[in-house]
Amino acid sequence: VTIAQVGELYGAAFMKAACVQTAVNGFKNTGIYPLNPQIFPDWMFEPSETTNRPMEEATPRSVTPQPALQLPVPEHRTPLKALSQNRINPSPTVPENDQSLDDLYPPSCSNASAFTVTPKQVVSIPQAAERKTNLNDRRRGK
Secondary structure (H helix, E strand, C coil): CCHHHHHHHHHHHHHHHCCHHHHHHHHHHHCCCCCCCCCCCHHHHHHHHHHCCCCCCCCCCCCCCCCCCCCCCCCCCCCHHHHHHHCCCCCCCCCCCCCCHHHHCCCCCCCHHHHCCCHHHHCCCCCCCCCCCCCCCCCCCC
16 A cells, blocks of 8 residues: 555545444534533542632622602503402412421431542542732833
8 A cells, every 4th residue: 555545545434434423423422412411420520620719709889879760650540359350360379298308208327328428528629729910010021
């Protein structure tokens, strides 16, 4: 096989392999299409926890109160009784349940996850320091 034949061989193989199903499978493995937000487990994002920085507090803006807008009141008023008859039936009320969730689902000692301690609970993840603001106003290079 010479260098001149590589392009021809690759082109023929690519034309046989290039189909919609191959492209869909490529996107499926990354979770792009069909969308799969669970494709990467949470533990894969743990290394990025060290660069998390707290949100900067925004300075509160003062709000100037505006005078209330006076709207004209119409002369013709509809009685409340007529309005309530035209209204759709109100939503039914949900009766209060006297049983609590503890009565329905009693706590169990056989649950092994109750005794699980993660490394994050024992040793906190180190956080990146706050960004330094550069107060140097002098021109560089002159």
